[in-house]
Amino acid sequence: MSMRRTTMTRRAMTAVTVTAALALALTGCGDDGGEDPQSTGSTAPSAPASPSVPEDKGEPQQEDTAAGENVDPDVKLAETRGQGGLVLVVNEVKRDAGGFLTVQGAITNEGDQARATSAWSGAEVNIVNKNPNSVAGATLVDKAGKKRYYVLRDTDSRCLCTTAITSLAPGKTAAIFMQFPAPPQTTTEVDFTLPTFATTSLKISG
Numbered sequence: 001m002s003m004r005r006t007t008m009t010r011r012a013m014t015a016v017t018v019t020a021a022l023a024l025a026l027t028g029c030g031d032d033g034g035e036d037p038q039s040t041g042s043t044a045p046s047a048p049a050s051p052s053v054p055e056d057k058g059e060p061q062q063e064d065t066a067a068g069e070n071v072d073p074d075v076k077l078a079e080t081r082g083q084g085g086l087v088l089v090v091n092e093v094k095r096d097a098g099g100f101l102t103v104q105g106a107i108t109n110e111g112d113q114a115r116a117t118s119a120w121s122g123a124e125v126n127i128v129n130k131n132p133n134s135v136a137g138a139t140l141v142d143k144a145g146k147k148r149y150y151v152l153r154d155t156d157s158r159c160l161c162t163t164a165i166t167s168l169a170p171g172k173t174a175a176i177f178m179q180f181p182a183p184p185q186t187t188t189e190v191d192f193t194l195p196t197f198a199t200t201s202l203k204i205s206g
Contacts, residue, residue, distance in 0.1 A: 071104045082197040085111020086168070088176075090192070095206035100152070101140070101182040103192065103202070106175050109168040117165040117174075119195045126157050134163035135176050140202075141191040142183045149180045149190075 071091045078090040090105040109115050121128045122137025136159040140149040152160040161178035168174060183190060183204070193199045 078200045078202055080198045080200040084115050085109060086115055088197050090202060093202045093204050095182050099182050101180045104177045106173050108173040109170050112170050114167045114169045116167055122195060130157040131159045131163050133165045134159055135161045135178050135194060137195040138178050139193050140180050142187050145183060145187055151178045151180060
């Protein structure tokens with residue numbers, strides 16, 4: 001796979017709590033019948049699906065780095081397909097010090113037309129405005145723990161994820177990264193969803 005290094009937007013965060021989980025309790029998740037995780041909860045991290053669903057936001061402190069750093073592009077943990085010939089390959093799902101989970105991979109346009117990236121930012125207006133053309137709309141679902149996790153962001157709603165991803169021309173690849181609150185150590189597998197792509201299962205390392 002052709003990988004190109006893109007700058008992550010890991011910025012210095014104002015930590016309210018280092019280990020707080022940005023999670024929503026996932027209701028109606030008793031089986032593994034291929035249900036789209038986004039359909040079981042709110043698409044906007046700031047708005048619970050119902051008054052009984054708790055929400056918790058974490059704001060970590062991280063240094064700037066680059067997408068694809070120390071990641072082997074030949075390692076394919078998962079692959080999922082999106083619209084118009086887009087293919088997302090996940091290369092690494094790793095727990096980091098401080099209680100975070102980092103997902104790294106790449107999106108390649110295998111179609112014959114350029115593809116826009118704006119939908120990957122999700123549906124929460126404030127997040128979209130602060131993180132245009134990003135992967136801020138990604139979510140993880142821990143079915144065993146019945147929790148949904150959103151990409152971390154700081155107090156200004158800037159995400160810990162790749163932003164400013166330009167339109168992908170045919171044959172082009174964009175390296176991506178996103179950071180979530182880490183599920184409990186007992187959780188070894190989660191469902192990953194990025195808007196416009198099919199849901200895929202990820203095994204956690206570390």
